[in-house]
Amino acid sequence: MPNTVKVTIQPSQFPEKVRRDLLESLRRRRVNHKFHYDSLRQTQKWLALHQAYSPARNDADCRGIYEKSFAAAAARIKTCRVHVIGLGCGGGQKDTRLLKLLKHRGKEVFYTPCDVSAAMVLTARQTALSVVPKGNCFPFVCDLATAEDIHKCLVTRHLSLVTFFGMIPNFEPQLILPKLASLIRPRDFLLFGANLAPGNNYAAGVNRILPQYDNSLTRDWLMTFLLDLGVDRRDGDLRFDIENGRFNLKRIAAHFHFRRARQLEIDSETFKFKRGDSIQLFFSYRYTPERVRGILNRYDLKICEEWITKSEEEGVFLCRKL
Ligand SMILES: C[S@@+](CC[C@H](N)C(=O)[O-])C[C@H]1O[C@@H](n2cnc3c(N)ncnc32)[C@H](O)[C@@H]1O
Secondary structure, three states: OOOOOOOEEOHHHOHHHHHHHHHHHHHHOEOOHHHHOOOHHHHHHHHHHHHHHOHHHHOHHHHHHHHHHHHHHHHHOOOOEEEEEEEOOOOOHHHHHHHHHHHHOOOEEEEEEEEOOHHHHHHHHHHHOOOOOHHHEOOEEOOOOOOOOHHHHOOOOOEEEEEEEOOHHHOOHHHHHHHHHHHOOOOOEEEEEEEEOOOOOHHHHHHHHHHHOOOHHHHHHHHHHHHHHOOOHHHEEEEEEEEEOOOOOEEEEEEEEEOOOEEEEEOOEEEEEOOOOEEEEEEEEEEOHHHHHHHHHHOOEEEEEEEEOOOOOEEEEEEEEO
16 A cells, blocks of 8 residues: 555554553652653654753754764674664654665665654655665654563664664663663673763753743743643742662652642543642653663663763663673
8 A cells, every 4th residue: 555654563552552551640750751752742842852851852962972972883783784763763853864874885774763652653754765765664652661571672683783862861771771781681782872961060961951941931841740640830830850760870850749739530430639739750860871871781781882972960881781
């Protein structure tokens, strides 16, 4: 059939599972980040925010570290076929630059754009088609936080180059890193991009980047989830705080604090929020290069090379399995 696209949907994103995850997020008062990328409105708001604040979009030096990491990965890969797996691919811009470089080096390229959002994997596929033949592109929808056995779903015949850009801040490291490590075989490579806290003083560094989160575009994006469920803006306040997490990590967290009662009815379940209750909408762990090295090593991932921006706010790490 002309113009149709085959997209593989992993059970973690089947409608009944997504519904259960939504109810679970409300019961636990901790929102799975995937619900901030659900609707067209949320995607548009996130793209506006990304455009305004992402160093990869606004800082030539940051774009430069990605280019260097792509060139280094391509130089190390000796096989003639490479399969890029873009985990949390978003619009696929970075993955496509990587694929282009691999192709220029004479590699036959394959691509699996993987994201929780079907719209994102289709956008990433479209972007990548300038470089990858249609038959070598395998869009894959899954929730990396809850999917079981993703290493069985993402098996490739050729050497895999897995990209994990801008993803680590929004996951509990002890939950996502074992999954990520399970995807990397001894011959494969991982390109890992992390948002960092600048400077020598970790706490001061996290404080310094707080305005990148506590701003009107981010507030607007995060609030969309609650407003779509029936919460009113005047029901409370969205506040950003710095919290201590496991592994000596700090994160910026956003909670909505109710200043008046609100009741939500979803799937015949009632969720009652009282004045003084709160719900966690978002968190973002910030690492330092030492913390990235330590945590990757804990999961048997060895860093071969690394690139850090002059601002010290972003780093890319080329890794292999120990
Ligand atoms: C910060 S963006 C990063 C996009 C891209 N990698 C980049 O660096 O530009 C996060 C992406 O992760 C996706 N995402 C969020 N939660 C996810 C989950 N649980 N499983 C898979 N993808 C997820 C979002 O849809 C979004 O495209």
